[in-house]
Amino acid sequence: MxxxxxxxxxxxxxxxxxAPVPQASVERILRNAVRGPSAGFCQGQAFLVLRGPELPxxxxxxxxxxxxxxxxxxxxxxxxxCKRSYIDQYVxxxxxxxxxxxxxxxxxxxxWHIDTxxxxxxxxxxxxxxxxxxxxxxxxxxEFEPLRAAFGIPADHAPIGAVAVGYDxxxxxxxxRSRRRPLDEMVHYRHW
Ligand SMILES: Cc1cc2nc3c(=O)[nH]c(=O)nc-3n(C[C@H](O)[C@H](O)[C@H](O)COP(=O)(O)O)c2cc1C
Numbered sequence: 300m301x302x303x304x305x306x307x308x309x310x311x312x313x314x315x316x317x318a319p320v321p322q323a324s325v326e327r328i329l330r331n332a333v334r335g336p337s338a339g340f341c342q343g344q345a346f347l348v349l350r351g352p353e354l355p356x357x358x359x360x361x362x363x364x365x366x367x368x369x370x371x372x373x374x375x376x377x378x379x380x381c382k383r384s385y386i387d388q389y390v391x392x393x394x395x396x397x398x399x400x401x402x403x404x405x406x407x408x409x410x411w412h413i414d415t416x417x418x419x420x421x422x423x424x425x426x427x428x429x430x431x432x433x434x435x436x437x438x439x440x441x442e443f444e445p446l447r448a449a450f451g452i453p454a455d456h457a458p459i460g461a462v463a464v465g466y467d468x469x470x471x472x473x474x475x476r477s478r479r480r481p482l483d484e485m486v487h488y489r490h491w
Pocket of ligand 1: 311312
């Protein structure tokens with residue numbers, strides 16, 4: 300698919316058919332996810348891939364933020380950020396006494412989450428190119444620990460949300476899109 304078509308067609312789809320996602324597509328989605336940029340090339344990302352019997356276990360502990368129809372998805376990918384990877388790498392170039400774990404001083408914009416978000420967008424674009432559909436939804440803070448416990452996620456990895464993937468069941472475009480802000484309201488050439 301032409302790149303511009305991929306970008307134009309990307310949207311959140313919230314209802315899926317029962318057809319499984321081919322393994323080749325799953326692998327391409329994940330291979331593209333790890334092609335994203337990362338600060339200092341830290342690559343503090345991980346991806347939990349859930350299908351079949353794992354899905355009811357996922358929905359039992361997470362997914363409150365998802366529309367109920369998103370539960371029809373045959374595949375969930377949970378992108379995770381590892382802050383520790385960034386601290387460990389940046390600390391190597393730190394001056395004496397600098398505490399790089401202090402987010403308010405060093406990480407007002409946490410790079411680990413930015414990079415995982417970039418990886419997630421690559422997944423969403425690859426989904427479109429594969430003829431599939433997806434919805435990204437948030438994981439509520441209170442769902443973190445039950446999700447960790449259910450799938451053995453290490454304590455230093457934080458889910459930034461979840462991506463439901465499958466074939467579009469013919470969901471209508473939601474009316475959010477009509478509220479897309481005009482470009483000239485958001486872009487500031489030369490001065491705000
Ligand atoms: C950080 C973030 C959190 C979101 N959380 C949810 C969510 O919890 N549930 C949901 O249905 N959609 C969620 N969305 C999807 C947005 O509602 C959607 O991207 C937006 O309305 C624009 O629509 P489009 O992506 O179809 O163009 C989220 C998107 C982002 C980027």
